[in-house]
Amino acid sequence: MPSAPTSGPVVVTGGAGAIGSILVAALLRRGHAIRVIDNLSGGRVEQLPSSDRLRFVRADLREPATFQAEFQDAVAVWHLAANPDIRLGTEQPRIDLENGTLATFHVLEAARRADVGSLVFSSSSVVYGAARVFPTPEEYGPLLPESMYGAGKLGAEALVSGYAHSYGLTAHIYRFANIIGPGMNHGILPDFFEKLRRDPTRLEVLGDGSQAKSYLRTEDCVDGMLTGFDRAREPVNVFNLGTTDRISVRSIAEKVVAAHGGRARIDYTGGPRGWVGDIPQQLLAIDRIRRLGWNPSTDSAGAIDRTIAEMRRERSPA
Protein backbone atom coordinates (compact mmCIF):
# COMPACT_ATOMS: atom_id res chain seq x y z
CA MET A 1 0.00 0.00 0.00
CA PRO A 2 1.61 3.28 -1.08
CA SER A 3 1.70 5.95 1.62
CA ALA A 4 0.38 9.46 1.15
CA PRO A 5 3.03 11.94 -0.04
CA THR A 6 4.11 14.11 2.89
CA SER A 7 6.26 16.67 1.12
CA GLY A 8 6.75 18.23 -2.30
CA PRO A 9 4.64 20.71 -4.21
CA VAL A 10 0.87 20.27 -4.37
CA VAL A 11 -1.46 21.68 -7.04
CA VAL A 12 -4.89 22.87 -5.87
CA THR A 13 -7.44 23.73 -8.57
CA GLY A 14 -10.21 26.00 -7.34
CA GLY A 15 -7.86 26.86 -4.49
CA ALA A 16 -9.19 30.41 -4.17
CA GLY A 17 -12.71 29.13 -3.41
CA ALA A 18 -14.43 28.72 -0.06
CA ILE A 19 -13.33 25.09 0.38
CA GLY A 20 -10.08 25.43 -1.56
CA SER A 21 -8.70 28.29 0.51
CA ILE A 22 -9.17 26.32 3.75
CA LEU A 23 -7.52 23.31 2.14
CA VAL A 24 -4.60 25.47 0.98
CA ALA A 25 -4.06 26.74 4.53
CA ALA A 26 -4.07 23.15 5.85
CA LEU A 27 -1.61 21.95 3.20
CA LEU A 28 0.70 24.91 3.94
CA ARG A 29 0.68 23.88 7.61
CA ARG A 30 1.82 20.44 6.47
CA GLY A 31 4.87 22.01 4.83
CA HIS A 32 3.90 21.70 1.17
CA ALA A 33 4.60 24.31 -1.46
CA ILE A 34 1.21 25.09 -3.03
CA ARG A 35 0.30 26.07 -6.57
CA VAL A 36 -3.24 27.36 -6.78
CA ILE A 37 -4.92 27.31 -10.18
CA ASP A 38 -8.20 29.24 -10.25
CA ASN A 39 -10.09 31.22 -12.91
CA LEU A 40 -11.77 33.28 -10.16
CA SER A 41 -15.25 32.47 -11.49
CA GLY A 42 -16.22 31.66 -7.90
CA GLY A 43 -13.01 32.13 -5.90
CA ARG A 44 -11.36 35.28 -4.60
CA VAL A 45 -7.62 35.83 -4.23
CA GLU A 46 -8.17 37.67 -0.93
CA GLN A 47 -9.37 34.38 0.61
CA LEU A 48 -5.96 32.79 0.11
CA PRO A 49 -3.57 32.70 3.05
CA SER A 50 -0.38 34.65 2.59
CA SER A 51 2.79 32.54 2.30
CA ASP A 52 6.00 32.55 0.30
CA ARG A 53 5.31 28.86 -0.37
CA LEU A 54 2.08 29.73 -2.19
CA ARG A 55 1.92 30.55 -5.89
CA PHE A 56 -1.33 31.72 -7.42
CA VAL A 57 -1.94 31.17 -11.14
CA ARG A 58 -5.04 32.60 -12.73
CA ALA A 59 -5.89 30.08 -15.41
CA ASP A 60 -8.91 28.30 -16.81
CA LEU A 61 -8.91 24.50 -16.75
CA ARG A 62 -10.50 24.39 -20.17
CA GLU A 63 -7.14 25.64 -21.57
CA PRO A 64 -4.55 23.06 -20.55
CA ALA A 65 -1.60 24.90 -22.09
CA THR A 66 -2.09 27.67 -19.54
CA PHE A 67 -1.48 25.47 -16.48
CA GLN A 68 0.42 22.33 -17.56
CA ALA A 69 3.73 23.78 -16.26
CA GLU A 70 2.37 24.03 -12.71
CA PHE A 71 2.16 20.23 -12.50
CA GLN A 72 5.92 19.80 -12.86
CA ASP A 73 7.38 17.95 -9.82
CA ALA A 74 4.04 18.04 -7.99
CA VAL A 75 3.37 15.10 -5.65
CA ALA A 76 -0.39 15.50 -5.67
CA VAL A 77 -3.20 17.47 -7.26
CA TRP A 78 -6.38 18.40 -5.42
CA HIS A 79 -8.96 19.12 -8.11
CA LEU A 80 -11.75 21.19 -6.54
CA ALA A 81 -12.57 23.63 -9.35
CA ALA A 82 -16.12 23.47 -10.72
CA ASN A 83 -18.98 25.51 -12.05
CA PRO A 84 -20.32 26.96 -8.78
CA ASP A 85 -23.88 27.54 -10.07
CA ILE A 86 -25.75 24.23 -10.33
CA ARG A 87 -28.94 25.70 -11.73
CA LEU A 88 -27.17 27.38 -14.64
CA GLY A 89 -26.39 23.96 -16.15
CA THR A 90 -29.98 23.34 -17.21
CA GLU A 91 -30.06 26.53 -19.27
CA GLN A 92 -26.59 25.99 -20.71
CA PRO A 93 -25.82 22.27 -20.92
CA ARG A 94 -22.24 22.89 -22.09
CA ILE A 95 -21.21 24.56 -18.82
CA ASP A 96 -20.92 21.40 -16.73
CA LEU A 97 -19.59 19.35 -19.61
CA GLU A 98 -16.75 21.83 -19.99
CA ASN A 99 -16.15 22.88 -16.38
CA GLY A 100 -16.91 19.44 -14.94
CA THR A 101 -15.98 16.58 -17.23
CA LEU A 102 -13.63 18.21 -19.75
CA ALA A 103 -11.76 20.30 -17.16
CA THR A 104 -11.19 17.10 -15.18
CA PHE A 105 -9.88 15.39 -18.30
CA HIS A 106 -7.35 18.20 -18.80
CA VAL A 107 -6.30 18.03 -15.13
CA LEU A 108 -5.84 14.25 -15.40
CA GLU A 109 -3.84 14.59 -18.60
CA ALA A 110 -1.62 17.23 -17.01
CA ALA A 111 -1.11 14.92 -14.01
CA ARG A 112 -0.28 11.96 -16.26
CA ARG A 113 2.21 13.94 -18.34
CA ALA A 114 3.98 15.29 -15.25
CA ASP A 115 3.81 11.86 -13.57
CA VAL A 116 1.92 13.17 -10.52
CA GLY A 117 1.15 10.15 -8.33
CA SER A 118 -1.98 11.23 -6.50
CA LEU A 119 -5.20 13.01 -7.38
CA VAL A 120 -8.08 14.11 -5.15
CA PHE A 121 -11.41 15.00 -6.71
CA SER A 122 -14.33 16.83 -5.12
CA SER A 123 -17.45 15.10 -6.38
CA SER A 124 -20.95 15.49 -5.07
CA SER A 125 -23.92 13.62 -3.68
CA VAL A 126 -25.75 14.69 -6.86
CA VAL A 127 -24.15 11.72 -8.64
CA TYR A 128 -26.72 9.56 -6.79
CA GLY A 129 -29.62 11.38 -8.41
CA ALA A 130 -32.89 10.90 -6.50
CA ALA A 131 -31.65 8.03 -4.32
CA ARG A 132 -34.12 5.52 -2.94
CA VAL A 133 -31.94 4.51 0.03
CA PHE A 134 -31.23 6.83 3.01
CA PRO A 135 -28.66 7.29 4.30
CA THR A 136 -27.16 6.63 0.86
CA PRO A 137 -23.96 4.54 0.91
CA GLU A 138 -21.05 4.79 -1.53
CA GLU A 139 -22.17 1.43 -2.99
CA TYR A 140 -25.54 2.84 -4.09
CA GLY A 141 -26.51 2.37 -7.73
CA PRO A 142 -27.50 2.88 -10.43
CA LEU A 143 -26.00 6.36 -10.53
CA LEU A 144 -28.55 8.44 -12.42
CA PRO A 145 -27.86 12.14 -11.89
CA GLU A 146 -30.82 14.45 -12.48
CA SER A 147 -28.94 17.60 -13.43
CA MET A 148 -26.25 18.54 -15.93
CA TYR A 149 -24.08 19.47 -12.92
CA GLY A 150 -24.50 15.93 -11.60
CA ALA A 151 -23.77 14.48 -15.05
CA GLY A 152 -20.57 16.54 -15.20
CA LYS A 153 -19.49 15.26 -11.78
CA LEU A 154 -20.21 11.60 -12.61
CA GLY A 155 -18.43 11.93 -15.95
CA ALA A 156 -15.45 13.34 -14.08
CA GLU A 157 -15.50 10.50 -11.52
CA ALA A 158 -15.49 8.04 -14.41
CA LEU A 159 -12.40 9.67 -15.90
CA VAL A 160 -10.62 9.75 -12.53
CA SER A 161 -11.24 6.02 -12.13
CA GLY A 162 -10.20 5.25 -15.69
CA TYR A 163 -6.94 7.20 -15.30
CA ALA A 164 -6.19 5.69 -11.89
CA HIS A 165 -6.42 2.16 -13.30
CA SER A 166 -4.87 2.89 -16.68
CA TYR A 167 -1.89 4.96 -15.56
CA GLY A 168 -1.24 4.06 -11.92
CA LEU A 169 -2.51 7.22 -10.24
CA THR A 170 -3.88 6.93 -6.68
CA ALA A 171 -7.26 8.66 -6.59
CA HIS A 172 -9.54 9.93 -3.84
CA ILE A 173 -13.11 10.83 -4.80
CA TYR A 174 -15.24 12.66 -2.23
CA ARG A 175 -18.97 12.93 -2.67
CA PHE A 176 -20.00 16.02 -0.77
CA ALA A 177 -23.26 16.79 0.97
CA ASN A 178 -24.10 20.51 0.85
CA ILE A 179 -20.98 22.31 1.98
CA ILE A 180 -21.48 25.62 3.77
CA GLY A 181 -19.20 28.15 5.40
CA PRO A 182 -17.88 31.67 4.99
CA GLY A 183 -16.92 33.11 1.62
CA MET A 184 -19.52 31.28 -0.45
CA ASN A 185 -21.47 33.10 -3.12
CA HIS A 186 -23.81 30.26 -4.15
CA GLY A 187 -26.15 28.01 -2.22
CA ILE A 188 -29.15 28.33 0.03
CA LEU A 189 -27.73 30.73 2.64
CA PRO A 190 -26.22 33.29 0.22
CA ASP A 191 -29.50 33.09 -1.76
CA PHE A 192 -31.68 33.76 1.30
CA PHE A 193 -29.41 36.56 2.58
CA GLU A 194 -29.44 38.25 -0.81
CA LYS A 195 -33.22 38.02 -1.08
CA LEU A 196 -33.68 39.61 2.37
CA ARG A 197 -31.18 42.33 1.52
CA ARG A 198 -33.26 43.25 -1.51
CA ASP A 199 -36.60 42.97 0.31
CA PRO A 200 -36.42 42.69 4.12
CA THR A 201 -40.17 42.05 4.38
CA ARG A 202 -40.41 38.84 2.36
CA LEU A 203 -38.39 35.65 1.76
CA GLU A 204 -39.38 33.64 -1.30
CA VAL A 205 -38.50 29.94 -0.95
CA LEU A 206 -38.35 27.69 -4.03
CA GLY A 207 -40.48 24.59 -3.47
CA ASP A 208 -42.72 23.80 -0.51
CA GLY A 209 -39.93 23.85 2.10
CA SER A 210 -40.08 20.09 2.67
CA GLN A 211 -36.75 19.47 0.92
CA ALA A 212 -34.34 18.13 3.56
CA LYS A 213 -30.60 17.77 3.14
CA SER A 214 -27.40 17.33 5.06
CA TYR A 215 -25.11 20.36 5.53
CA LEU A 216 -21.42 20.10 6.33
CA ARG A 217 -19.07 22.93 7.32
CA THR A 218 -16.18 23.77 4.99
CA GLU A 219 -13.54 23.11 7.68
CA ASP A 220 -15.07 19.71 8.47
CA CYS A 221 -15.13 18.93 4.75
CA VAL A 222 -11.41 19.71 4.41
CA ASP A 223 -10.61 17.71 7.54
CA GLY A 224 -12.55 14.74 6.13
CA MET A 225 -10.73 14.90 2.79
CA LEU A 226 -7.35 14.97 4.52
CA THR A 227 -8.33 12.02 6.74
CA GLY A 228 -9.25 9.89 3.73
CA PHE A 229 -6.16 11.02 1.84
CA ASP A 230 -3.85 10.08 4.72
CA ARG A 231 -5.44 6.78 5.66
CA ALA A 232 -6.93 5.17 2.53
CA ARG A 233 -4.56 4.23 -0.27
CA GLU A 234 -6.48 1.93 -2.62
CA PRO A 235 -6.06 2.78 -6.30
CA VAL A 236 -9.45 4.54 -6.14
CA ASN A 237 -10.97 5.58 -2.81
CA VAL A 238 -14.57 6.83 -2.74
CA PHE A 239 -16.00 8.53 0.36
CA ASN A 240 -19.21 10.33 1.17
CA LEU A 241 -18.70 13.45 3.30
CA GLY A 242 -21.66 14.82 5.22
CA THR A 243 -23.38 14.74 8.58
CA THR A 244 -25.68 12.07 10.03
CA ASP A 245 -28.71 14.38 10.11
CA ARG A 246 -30.58 16.55 7.66
CA ILE A 247 -32.46 19.78 8.01
CA SER A 248 -35.45 21.02 6.03
CA VAL A 249 -35.44 24.08 3.81
CA ARG A 250 -38.35 25.36 5.92
CA SER A 251 -36.21 25.22 9.09
CA ILE A 252 -33.35 26.99 7.35
CA ALA A 253 -35.68 29.71 6.07
CA GLU A 254 -37.05 30.24 9.58
CA LYS A 255 -33.53 30.43 11.05
CA VAL A 256 -32.44 33.00 8.45
CA VAL A 257 -35.55 35.10 8.98
CA ALA A 258 -35.07 34.95 12.78
CA ALA A 259 -31.46 36.08 12.38
CA HIS A 260 -32.75 39.07 10.41
CA GLY A 261 -35.12 40.13 13.20
CA GLY A 262 -37.99 37.78 12.46
CA ARG A 263 -40.12 40.24 10.53
CA ALA A 264 -40.01 38.81 7.01
CA ARG A 265 -42.89 36.71 5.69
CA ILE A 266 -41.88 33.37 4.13
CA ASP A 267 -43.55 32.60 0.77
CA TYR A 268 -43.23 29.11 -0.70
CA THR A 269 -43.46 28.69 -4.47
CA GLY A 270 -44.77 25.14 -3.87
CA GLY A 271 -43.92 21.67 -5.12
CA PRO A 272 -41.49 19.14 -3.66
CA ARG A 273 -38.49 20.42 -5.65
CA GLY A 274 -36.81 23.82 -5.63
CA TRP A 275 -35.90 23.74 -9.33
CA VAL A 276 -35.38 21.38 -12.27
CA GLY A 277 -32.57 19.05 -11.23
CA ASP A 278 -32.94 19.75 -7.51
CA ILE A 279 -32.56 16.61 -5.37
CA PRO A 280 -35.11 17.28 -2.62
CA GLN A 281 -34.06 14.56 -0.17
CA GLN A 282 -30.41 13.93 0.60
CA LEU A 283 -28.66 12.10 3.43
CA LEU A 284 -25.35 10.32 2.95
CA ALA A 285 -24.06 7.29 4.83
CA ILE A 286 -20.71 8.42 6.27
CA ASP A 287 -19.71 5.22 8.07
CA ARG A 288 -16.80 4.61 5.71
CA ILE A 289 -14.96 7.85 6.48
CA ARG A 290 -15.93 7.67 10.17
CA ARG A 291 -14.22 4.29 10.43
CA LEU A 292 -11.00 6.12 9.56
CA GLY A 293 -11.44 8.37 12.60
CA TRP A 294 -13.16 11.42 11.13
CA ASN A 295 -16.34 12.96 12.50
CA PRO A 296 -18.00 16.28 11.67
CA SER A 297 -17.60 18.85 14.46
CA THR A 298 -21.28 19.72 14.27
CA ASP A 299 -24.51 18.41 12.78
CA SER A 300 -26.47 20.04 9.93
CA ALA A 301 -28.46 22.33 12.22
CA GLY A 302 -25.28 23.42 13.98
CA ALA A 303 -23.52 24.02 10.66
CA ILE A 304 -26.43 26.19 9.50
CA ASP A 305 -26.48 28.16 12.79
CA ARG A 306 -22.74 28.76 12.76
CA THR A 307 -22.75 29.91 9.15
CA ILE A 308 -25.74 32.21 9.61
CA ALA A 309 -23.99 33.85 12.59
CA GLU A 310 -20.79 34.35 10.54
CA MET A 311 -22.68 35.75 7.59
CA ARG A 312 -24.52 38.22 9.84
CA ARG A 313 -21.17 39.45 11.20
CA GLU A 314 -19.61 39.60 7.68
CA ARG A 315 -22.51 41.61 6.32
CA SER A 316 -23.18 43.98 9.25
CA PRO A 317 -21.77 47.52 8.85
CA ALA A 318 -18.41 47.92 10.64
Add this chain to the structure above:
Amino acid sequence: MPSAPTSGPVVVTGGAGAIGSILVAALLRRGHAIRVIDNLSGGRVEQLPSSDRLRFVRADLREPATFQAEFQDAVAVWHLAANPDIRLGTEQPRIDLENGTLATFHVLEAARRADVGSLVFSSSSVVYGAARVFPTPEEYGPLLPESMYGAGKLGAEALVSGYAHSYGLTAHIYRFANIIGPGMNHGILPDFFEKLRRDPTRLEVLGDGSQAKSYLRTEDCVDGMLTGFDRAREPVNVFNLGTTDRISVRSIAEKVVAAHGGRARIDYTGGPRGWVGDIPQQLLAIDRIRRLGWNPSTDSAGAIDRTIAEMRRERSPA
Protein backbone atom coordinates in the same frame (compact mmCIF):
# COMPACT_ATOMS: atom_id res chain seq x y z
CA MET B 1 -46.42 6.30 -18.38
CA PRO B 2 -45.61 7.40 -21.96
CA SER B 3 -45.81 4.58 -24.49
CA ALA B 4 -43.03 3.70 -26.89
CA PRO B 5 -43.31 5.46 -30.25
CA THR B 6 -44.56 3.02 -32.85
CA SER B 7 -44.15 5.04 -36.01
CA GLY B 8 -42.16 7.95 -37.36
CA PRO B 9 -38.51 8.20 -38.39
CA VAL B 10 -35.82 6.71 -36.15
CA VAL B 11 -32.14 7.71 -36.08
CA VAL B 12 -29.60 4.92 -35.53
CA THR B 13 -25.99 5.96 -34.86
CA GLY B 14 -23.49 3.23 -35.56
CA GLY B 15 -26.23 1.66 -37.64
CA ALA B 16 -23.79 0.13 -40.13
CA GLY B 17 -22.09 -1.91 -37.36
CA ALA B 18 -22.61 -5.53 -36.40
CA ILE B 19 -25.30 -4.75 -33.80
CA GLY B 20 -26.65 -1.64 -35.54
CA SER B 21 -27.38 -3.33 -38.84
CA ILE B 22 -29.48 -6.03 -37.13
CA LEU B 23 -31.32 -3.32 -35.19
CA VAL B 24 -31.95 -1.39 -38.40
CA ALA B 25 -33.51 -4.47 -40.01
CA ALA B 26 -35.76 -4.96 -36.98
CA LEU B 27 -36.86 -1.31 -36.95
CA LEU B 28 -37.60 -1.46 -40.68
CA ARG B 29 -39.84 -4.47 -40.05
CA ARG B 30 -41.70 -2.33 -37.51
CA GLY B 31 -42.46 0.19 -40.24
CA HIS B 32 -40.13 3.01 -39.25
CA ALA B 33 -38.18 5.13 -41.70
CA ILE B 34 -34.54 4.83 -40.63
CA ARG B 35 -31.70 7.31 -40.80
CA VAL B 36 -28.36 5.65 -40.18
CA ILE B 37 -25.47 7.86 -39.09
CA ASP B 38 -22.13 6.09 -39.17
CA ASN B 39 -18.52 7.18 -39.79
CA LEU B 40 -17.66 3.64 -40.97
CA SER B 41 -14.77 3.37 -38.49
CA GLY B 42 -16.14 -0.04 -37.55
CA GLY B 43 -19.28 -0.44 -39.64
CA ARG B 44 -19.74 -1.36 -43.30
CA VAL B 45 -22.47 -0.11 -45.61
CA GLU B 46 -22.81 -3.59 -47.16
CA GLN B 47 -24.17 -4.86 -43.82
CA LEU B 48 -27.20 -2.58 -44.07
CA PRO B 49 -30.46 -4.04 -45.34
CA SER B 50 -31.72 -2.56 -48.57
CA SER B 51 -34.90 -0.49 -48.24
CA ASP B 52 -36.35 2.71 -49.67
CA ARG B 53 -37.19 3.67 -46.08
CA LEU B 54 -33.49 3.64 -45.13
CA ARG B 55 -31.20 6.64 -45.52
CA PHE B 56 -27.50 6.28 -44.86
CA VAL B 57 -25.49 9.34 -43.82
CA ARG B 58 -21.76 9.07 -43.48
CA ALA B 59 -20.97 11.48 -40.67
CA ASP B 60 -18.83 11.65 -37.56
CA LEU B 61 -20.60 12.29 -34.26
CA ARG B 62 -17.80 14.58 -33.15
CA GLU B 63 -19.06 17.09 -35.76
CA PRO B 64 -22.67 17.85 -34.83
CA ALA B 65 -23.28 20.20 -37.77
CA THR B 66 -22.89 17.25 -40.13
CA PHE B 67 -25.83 15.27 -38.71
CA GLN B 68 -28.18 17.64 -36.83
CA ALA B 69 -30.60 17.74 -39.77
CA GLU B 70 -31.17 13.98 -39.59
CA PHE B 71 -32.86 14.39 -36.20
CA GLN B 72 -35.70 16.50 -37.61
CA ASP B 73 -39.10 14.85 -36.91
CA ALA B 74 -37.46 11.71 -35.50
CA VAL B 75 -39.42 9.91 -32.78
CA ALA B 76 -36.42 8.14 -31.29
CA VAL B 77 -32.65 7.90 -31.55
CA TRP B 78 -30.73 4.68 -30.95
CA HIS B 79 -27.17 5.72 -30.13
CA LEU B 80 -24.92 2.71 -30.69
CA ALA B 81 -21.83 4.33 -32.23
CA ALA B 82 -18.59 3.95 -30.25
CA ASN B 83 -14.88 3.45 -30.57
CA PRO B 84 -14.79 -0.27 -31.39
CA ASP B 85 -11.23 -0.86 -30.10
CA ILE B 86 -11.22 -0.89 -26.28
CA ARG B 87 -7.49 -1.37 -25.93
CA LEU B 88 -6.62 1.66 -28.05
CA GLY B 89 -8.04 3.96 -25.37
CA THR B 90 -5.12 3.36 -23.00
CA GLU B 91 -2.62 4.54 -25.59
CA GLN B 92 -4.75 7.47 -26.71
CA PRO B 93 -6.91 8.67 -23.83
CA ARG B 94 -8.75 11.20 -26.00
CA ILE B 95 -10.34 8.52 -28.20
CA ASP B 96 -13.00 7.41 -25.74
CA LEU B 97 -13.54 10.90 -24.37
CA GLU B 98 -14.35 12.07 -27.90
CA ASN B 99 -16.09 9.00 -29.36
CA GLY B 100 -17.77 8.02 -26.09
CA THR B 101 -18.66 10.95 -23.89
CA LEU B 102 -18.46 13.92 -26.28
CA ALA B 103 -20.15 12.13 -29.18
CA THR B 104 -23.00 11.24 -26.81
CA PHE B 105 -23.24 14.87 -25.73
CA HIS B 106 -23.61 15.94 -29.35
CA VAL B 107 -26.26 13.26 -29.98
CA LEU B 108 -28.20 14.38 -26.90
CA GLU B 109 -27.98 18.02 -27.93
CA ALA B 110 -29.22 17.16 -31.42
CA ALA B 111 -32.11 15.20 -29.86
CA ARG B 112 -32.97 18.07 -27.53
CA ARG B 113 -32.92 20.67 -30.31
CA ALA B 114 -35.13 18.52 -32.55
CA ASP B 115 -37.39 17.60 -29.61
CA VAL B 116 -36.85 13.84 -30.05
CA GLY B 117 -38.70 12.15 -27.19
CA SER B 118 -36.76 8.93 -26.75
CA LEU B 119 -33.11 7.90 -26.67
CA VAL B 120 -31.55 4.46 -26.40
CA PHE B 121 -27.88 4.15 -25.44
CA SER B 122 -25.63 1.10 -25.74
CA SER B 123 -23.50 1.11 -22.63
CA SER B 124 -21.33 -1.69 -21.36
CA SER B 125 -20.62 -3.91 -18.38
CA VAL B 126 -17.22 -2.17 -18.22
CA VAL B 127 -18.90 0.67 -16.30
CA TYR B 128 -18.88 -1.71 -13.28
CA GLY B 129 -15.09 -1.95 -13.34
CA ALA B 130 -13.79 -5.01 -11.47
CA ALA B 131 -17.07 -5.82 -9.71
CA ARG B 132 -17.04 -7.70 -6.42
CA VAL B 133 -20.56 -9.11 -6.81
CA PHE B 134 -21.49 -11.80 -9.37
CA PRO B 135 -23.82 -11.83 -11.11
CA THR B 136 -23.56 -8.03 -11.03
CA PRO B 137 -26.95 -6.25 -10.76
CA GLU B 138 -27.81 -2.84 -12.23
CA GLU B 139 -27.80 -1.46 -8.65
CA TYR B 140 -24.11 -2.28 -8.18
CA GLY B 141 -21.84 0.54 -7.03
CA PRO B 142 -19.56 2.33 -6.81
CA LEU B 143 -19.07 2.45 -10.57
CA LEU B 144 -15.30 2.54 -11.03
CA PRO B 145 -14.39 1.73 -14.63
CA GLU B 146 -10.84 0.47 -15.16
CA SER B 147 -10.36 1.59 -18.77
CA MET B 148 -10.73 4.81 -20.70
CA TYR B 149 -13.37 3.00 -22.77
CA GLY B 150 -15.30 2.32 -19.57
CA ALA B 151 -14.85 5.92 -18.43
CA GLY B 152 -16.23 7.12 -21.77
CA LYS B 153 -19.27 4.86 -21.42
CA LEU B 154 -20.01 5.93 -17.83
CA GLY B 155 -19.55 9.59 -18.73
CA ALA B 156 -22.05 9.06 -21.55
CA GLU B 157 -24.54 7.30 -19.22
CA ALA B 158 -24.28 10.28 -16.87
CA LEU B 159 -25.12 12.68 -19.69
CA VAL B 160 -28.04 10.55 -20.85
CA SER B 161 -29.47 10.60 -17.31
CA GLY B 162 -28.88 14.32 -16.91
CA TYR B 163 -30.60 15.09 -20.21
CA ALA B 164 -33.51 12.75 -19.49
CA HIS B 165 -34.27 14.50 -16.22
CA SER B 166 -33.47 18.02 -17.36
CA TYR B 167 -35.29 18.01 -20.68
CA GLY B 168 -37.94 15.31 -20.47
CA LEU B 169 -36.38 12.68 -22.72
CA THR B 170 -37.22 9.01 -22.05
CA ALA B 171 -33.94 7.08 -21.92
CA HIS B 172 -32.98 3.41 -22.14
CA ILE B 173 -29.44 2.47 -21.12
CA TYR B 174 -28.26 -1.07 -21.87
CA ARG B 175 -25.13 -2.44 -20.25
CA PHE B 176 -23.87 -5.12 -22.58
CA ALA B 177 -21.93 -8.25 -21.78
CA ASN B 178 -19.56 -9.20 -24.63
CA ILE B 179 -21.63 -9.09 -27.78
CA ILE B 180 -20.62 -11.49 -30.55
CA GLY B 181 -21.95 -12.33 -33.96
CA PRO B 182 -21.16 -12.03 -37.65
CA GLY B 183 -19.57 -8.92 -39.13
CA MET B 184 -17.48 -7.97 -36.11
CA ASN B 185 -13.88 -6.87 -36.55
CA HIS B 186 -12.93 -6.49 -32.87
CA GLY B 187 -13.12 -8.81 -29.91
CA ILE B 188 -11.82 -12.20 -28.91
CA LEU B 189 -13.06 -14.26 -31.90
CA PRO B 190 -11.84 -11.93 -34.68
CA ASP B 191 -8.52 -11.66 -32.77
CA PHE B 192 -8.08 -15.43 -32.50
CA PHE B 193 -9.12 -16.03 -36.12
CA GLU B 194 -6.69 -13.38 -37.35
CA LYS B 195 -3.82 -14.83 -35.29
CA LEU B 196 -4.43 -18.31 -36.69
CA ARG B 197 -4.65 -16.94 -40.21
CA ARG B 198 -1.21 -15.40 -39.79
CA ASP B 199 0.28 -18.46 -38.05
CA PRO B 200 -1.85 -21.65 -38.16
CA THR B 201 0.57 -23.47 -35.80
CA ARG B 202 0.26 -21.22 -32.75
CA LEU B 203 -2.41 -19.19 -30.91
CA GLU B 204 -1.11 -16.62 -28.47
CA VAL B 205 -3.61 -15.85 -25.70
CA LEU B 206 -3.25 -12.68 -23.60
CA GLY B 207 -3.33 -13.57 -19.89
CA ASP B 208 -3.46 -17.05 -18.34
CA GLY B 209 -6.78 -18.04 -19.92
CA SER B 210 -8.66 -17.92 -16.61
CA GLN B 211 -10.59 -14.79 -17.57
CA ALA B 212 -14.26 -15.75 -17.76
CA LYS B 213 -17.04 -13.62 -19.23
CA SER B 214 -20.56 -13.77 -20.53
CA TYR B 215 -21.14 -13.69 -24.31
CA LEU B 216 -24.40 -12.68 -25.93
CA ARG B 217 -25.35 -12.99 -29.60
CA THR B 218 -26.01 -9.81 -31.59
CA GLU B 219 -29.57 -10.83 -32.49
CA ASP B 220 -30.36 -11.59 -28.82
CA CYS B 221 -28.88 -8.25 -27.86
CA VAL B 222 -31.14 -6.40 -30.32
CA ASP B 223 -34.15 -8.39 -29.18
CA GLY B 224 -33.37 -7.51 -25.55
CA MET B 225 -33.04 -3.80 -26.34
CA LEU B 226 -36.38 -3.79 -28.16
CA THR B 227 -38.05 -5.61 -25.27
CA GLY B 228 -36.87 -3.02 -22.75
CA PHE B 229 -37.76 -0.19 -25.11
CA ASP B 230 -41.30 -1.47 -25.61
CA ARG B 231 -42.08 -2.41 -22.02
CA ALA B 232 -40.19 -0.07 -19.68
CA ARG B 233 -41.03 3.62 -19.81
CA GLU B 234 -39.51 5.20 -16.71
CA PRO B 235 -37.65 8.45 -17.41
CA VAL B 236 -34.40 6.45 -17.30
CA ASN B 237 -34.39 2.67 -17.71
CA VAL B 238 -31.17 0.74 -17.06
CA PHE B 239 -30.82 -2.90 -18.07
CA ASN B 240 -28.00 -5.40 -18.14
CA LEU B 241 -27.99 -7.59 -21.25
CA GLY B 242 -26.08 -10.86 -21.13
CA THR B 243 -26.45 -14.55 -20.44
CA THR B 244 -26.65 -16.36 -17.12
CA ASP B 245 -23.38 -18.23 -17.65
CA ARG B 246 -19.80 -17.33 -18.47
CA ILE B 247 -17.09 -19.07 -20.41
CA SER B 248 -13.32 -18.94 -19.91
CA VAL B 249 -10.87 -17.55 -22.42
CA ARG B 250 -9.13 -20.95 -22.25
CA SER B 251 -12.32 -22.71 -23.39
CA ILE B 252 -12.81 -20.23 -26.21
CA ALA B 253 -9.21 -20.67 -27.36
CA GLU B 254 -9.66 -24.45 -27.39
CA LYS B 255 -12.90 -24.17 -29.36
CA VAL B 256 -11.29 -21.89 -31.96
CA VAL B 257 -8.26 -24.16 -32.32
CA ALA B 258 -10.53 -27.22 -32.68
CA ALA B 259 -12.54 -25.44 -35.39
CA HIS B 260 -9.25 -24.86 -37.24
CA GLY B 261 -8.35 -28.55 -37.18
CA GLY B 262 -6.91 -28.78 -33.67
CA ARG B 263 -3.25 -28.54 -34.66
CA ALA B 264 -2.28 -25.11 -33.22
CA ARG B 265 -0.44 -24.85 -29.91
CA ILE B 266 -1.97 -22.43 -27.39
CA ASP B 267 0.55 -20.12 -25.69
CA TYR B 268 -0.57 -18.06 -22.70
CA THR B 269 1.24 -14.80 -21.96
CA GLY B 270 0.31 -15.26 -18.28
CA GLY B 271 -1.29 -13.15 -15.59
CA PRO B 272 -4.96 -12.87 -14.66
CA ARG B 273 -5.68 -10.01 -17.11
CA GLY B 274 -5.41 -9.89 -20.87
CA TRP B 275 -4.33 -6.25 -21.00
CA VAL B 276 -4.37 -3.01 -18.99
CA GLY B 277 -8.03 -2.22 -18.39
CA ASP B 278 -9.24 -5.76 -19.07
CA ILE B 279 -11.99 -6.88 -16.67
CA PRO B 280 -11.11 -10.56 -16.25
CA GLN B 281 -14.31 -11.72 -14.54
CA GLN B 282 -17.70 -10.62 -15.80
CA LEU B 283 -21.21 -11.96 -15.25
CA LEU B 284 -24.27 -9.72 -15.26
CA ALA B 285 -27.53 -10.22 -13.39
CA ILE B 286 -30.20 -10.16 -16.09
CA ASP B 287 -33.28 -10.68 -13.90
CA ARG B 288 -34.60 -7.20 -14.62
CA ILE B 289 -34.88 -7.64 -18.39
CA ARG B 290 -36.01 -11.27 -18.01
CA ARG B 291 -38.94 -10.09 -15.90
CA LEU B 292 -40.10 -8.21 -19.01
CA GLY B 293 -40.23 -11.48 -20.95
CA TRP B 294 -36.84 -11.54 -22.68
CA ASN B 295 -34.43 -14.45 -22.59
CA PRO B 296 -31.29 -15.09 -24.63
CA SER B 297 -31.77 -17.80 -27.25
CA THR B 298 -28.52 -19.48 -26.21
CA ASP B 299 -25.96 -19.40 -23.39
CA SER B 300 -22.39 -18.11 -23.67
CA ALA B 301 -20.96 -21.43 -24.86
CA GLY B 302 -23.70 -21.71 -27.47
CA ALA B 303 -23.14 -18.13 -28.62
CA ILE B 304 -19.42 -18.84 -29.02
CA ASP B 305 -20.06 -22.10 -30.93
CA ARG B 306 -22.57 -20.48 -33.27
CA THR B 307 -20.31 -17.53 -34.01
CA ILE B 308 -17.24 -19.73 -34.60
CA ALA B 309 -19.24 -21.82 -37.09
CA GLU B 310 -20.41 -18.70 -38.94
CA MET B 311 -16.93 -17.23 -39.04
CA ARG B 312 -15.53 -20.46 -40.43
CA ARG B 313 -18.13 -20.35 -43.20
CA GLU B 314 -17.54 -16.62 -43.88
CA ARG B 315 -13.80 -17.09 -44.12
CA SER B 316 -13.60 -20.38 -46.02
CA PRO B 317 -12.89 -20.09 -49.75
CA ALA B 318 -16.08 -20.30 -51.83
